[in-house]
Amino acid sequence: MPLISSDYSPPQFYKSGHLSTIYCGLFRRVNGLVQNRERLTLSDGDFLDLDWSKSSLKTQKLVVLLHGLEGDAHRPYITGSAKLFNQNGFDACALNFRGCSGEPNLLYRSYHSGATEDLKEVLQHILSTKQYSEIYLKGFSLGGNLALKYLGEGNDIPKEIKAAVAVSVPCSxxxxxxxxxxxxxxxxxxxxxxxxxxxxxxxxxxxxxxxxxxxxxxxxxxxxxxxxxxxxxxxxxxxxxxxxxxSSLQFLPNITVPSLIINAKNDSFLGMECYPIAEAEKNKKLYLEIPKYGGHVGFWGKQNITYTEQRSLNFLKENSFEAYSL
Structure with a gap:
């Protein structure tokens, strides 16, 4: 798809990439979310901790949230996303990558930007419950790269996976x-x-x-x-x-489910190769939005809802089963 135009324009203070990054990373607080932890034993004997939060409505929609480097499922960018999705009829499952849940993992190995084998085990576990007919992925930074790599590297993508959003992605x-x-x-x-x-x-x-x-x-x-x-x-x-x-960049041409990448132009963590304009233009399922502002996983928004949280909700709703059924 062609490049998506963006009208995101925060107050002057948050137009600074660094200030936006620092505020949302260190000072933002999200209250009122209840998460319940499940420990998943992996096939290699290690474990992943999953933090679940539920919608007040009975739903078959689930968003799987993937954090960034040295993050966890309690970071405001995760809890803010989970809270907004819960309020709009989605359950949320927030992964803590190996060693990121407050307890060291058991093996010498840990997590990294391409460890899609762990994501596959989580999705298999979720599908085995038969509770969700619609599953969506949302990843941040490292987690965004992981989600895009999973979708494009040749895996047998379950039919339940309907769409994905990746925020502040180091595609290279x-x-x-x-x-x-x-x-x-x-x-x-x-x-x-x-x-x-x-x-x-x-x-x-x-x-x-x-x-x-x-x-x-x-x-x-x-x-x-x-x-x-x-x-x-x-x-x-x-x-x-x-x-x-x-790097997810090489896998973007193969993505077949609607996927939105939101990378701010003033994200100091990203170089030119992290803005996959040519790849998005050639793949009708790949959407790329480059707001002028936002920093790295920043994107301040009103009422403590970031721009990318609202944008992600809108995109996933547009690509839900109900949208296709209208």
Whole structure:
């Protein structure tokens, strides 16, 4: 589909990409959502924690929410989305990726931008309950890349999956990594690295032969982390091999369910390759919206509902079973 025009224009303060990112990431609060946790045992013996929230209406619609790097199911961008969907007749299942639910996962491996095998197990589990005839995916940043990769990498997509939305997506992981390594994003990169190294230290006593003190000391940048841990733990040659194989950009031409990407023009985490204009123009199921403002998973909105939360709800309603039946 052609590029979708965007009329998003927040108050002056939130037109700053950095201020929008920081406010929604650190200061926004979402109240009134009730989540219930389910632990799913995976086929390899590890586990994922799923945080469910339900609509007050009986529904067969479900949104599966996928968080970003070092996020979790309690982040405001997840809970805000879940709350709005619940209020509009959708149940929500928010994944906590391996090691992201407040408890270390059991294996040496963890999560990463292309770990669609975990998403597939979650979807199989949901489908086995036979409770939902319509399932939608919504991912943020890393989770957005994961959702798009899953939809386009050649999986047998269940008929119940009707549409997807991906927000602030690093469609090219190398391009995004290059941006994060720039001086413009130094504070964000340091924060991510600090969290990642902290989790690696938690794993170290369980896997002393695989994680050494010298390895941890050698991690100076996010790319170093992917060279030293992510690639080794998940069977990639190195960080560049990981980025090349897991970037969703290459899979976008194969997506066959309606999918909306919303990447702000002033998102400092994204380089030019993260705006897949040519891919969207060639694929009638792929929609790309590039608002001028929004930052990275920011998009301030009135009444504590972000622009992308309302936009996602509208898009999924447009592509629901009921919409096709009218």
């Amino acid at each position: 992981l190398k391009d995004s990594c290059d941006q994060l390594l720039s001086n413009n994003n130094l504070l964000y990169a340091r924060r991510f690295k600090r969290h990642l190294i902290s989790k690696l230290r938690q794993k170290q006593p369980l896997f002393p032969n695989l994680i050494s003190n010298s390895d941890i000391k050698a991690i100076k940048t996010l790319k170093d982390f992917d060279d030293i841990y992510t690639s080794r733990a998940h069977n990639f040659k190195n960080a560049l091999d990981y980025y090349a194989k897991c």
